Amino acid sequence: MGEIFAPARVLGFxxxxxxxxxxxxxxxxxxxxxxxTYQGLSYSRSFVHTQILGGIVATVMIxxxxxxxxxxxxxxxxxxxxxxxxPIRDPRDIIFLFACFAVGIGSGAGVYPVVILGTVFFCVxxxxxxxxxxxxxxxxxxxxxxxxxxxxxxxxxxxKVLRKFxxxxxxxxxxxxxxxxxxxxxxxxxxxDPSFHSELLDQLHNVRNxxxxxxxxxxATVEL
Numbered sequence: 275m276g277e278i279f280a281p282a283r284v285l286g287f288x289x290x291x292x293x294x295x296x297x298x299x300x301x302x303x304x305x306x307x308x309x310x311t312y313q314g315l316s317y318s319r320s321f322v323h324t325q326i327l328g329g330i331v332a333t334v335m336i337x338x339x340x341x342x343x344x345x346x347x348x349x350x351x352x353x354x355x356x357x358x359x360x361p362i363r364d365p366r367d368i369i370f371l372f373a374c375f376a377v378g379i380g381s382g383a384g385v386y387p388v389v390i391l392g393t394v395f396f397c398v399x400x401x402x403x404x405x406x407x408x409x410x411x412x413x414x415x416x417x418x419x420x421x422x423x424x425x426x427x428x429x430x431x432x433x434k435v436l437r438k439f440x441x442x443x444x445x446x447x448x449x450x451x452x453x454x455x456x457x458x459x460x461x462x463x464x465x466x467d468p469s470f471h472s473e474l475l476d477q478l479h480n481v482r483n484x485x486x487x488x489x490x491x492x493x494a495t496v497e498l
Contacts, residue, residue: 285337289384293333297381300393301329301374307397308370311404325371329378336382370400416491418461420484421451428482435477436463439470456485465491 305325362368373396380389418436422428436443440463447460465471471491478487 285340290337293337293381293384294330296386296389297329297333297378298326300377300381300389301326303393303397304370304373304377307400311400313404314364321367321371325374328371329374329381332375332378333382336379415462415464416489417446418463418487418489419458420478420487421456421458422485423456423483424454426483428484431481432459432478432484435474435481436461438477439466439474440464441466458486 305322442464444462446462451458
């Protein structure tokens with residue numbers, strides 16, 4: 275028990291300052307890469323600040339704990355009282371935050387080569403994944419709605435136009451409208467190319483007796 279609660283080595287002012295500076299510079303690099311590669315819609319300046327400040331807090335905690343188990347248990351108990359309820363929706367944001375924490379822990383422990391090389395490798399990998407087409411999907415889907423009179427032969431002409439511009443078409447709904455005089459069709463379509471959007475609508479408008487042509491496009495995978 276005496277060894278467990280033995281006083282930890284006290285760090286000098288210069289050692290503490292060097293560790294904090296390492297953490298600040300490296301977490302700034304990670305936060306900058308995060309800003310450059312961010313593609314969502316809800317960018318948060320506060321979250322970028324959190325990455326840097328979180329790394330500094332982790333450094334201070336590791337240096338404060340040192341080799342003392344008693345300090346570690348005390349800080350663990352303190353963190354157990356604090357409940358963080360801020361939701362982080364994007365797993366990528368969590369990884370960037372963990373990376374800053376890892377930098378803080380490594381700097382606090384004094385393993386500077388690991389921290390430097392790890393940060394450089396992490397940033398290069400993040401830039402590569404951002405620039406490269408890896409894991410991207412170019413599938414342009416949409417819902418097409420239009421109306422045709424009952425028992426109208428123009429439906430075959432519509433299908434011919436859809437085959438020309440779409441890789442797949444699925445009839446998802448049919449319903450009567452205008453007191454049963456017309457049928458409203460709803461198709462889920464996948465265009466061969468997003469530039470076919472206007473051409474598809476133009477040719478559909480030229481179909482006999484067709485009306486109320488609407489196309490709502492959406493990406494197959496929406497990243498927020």
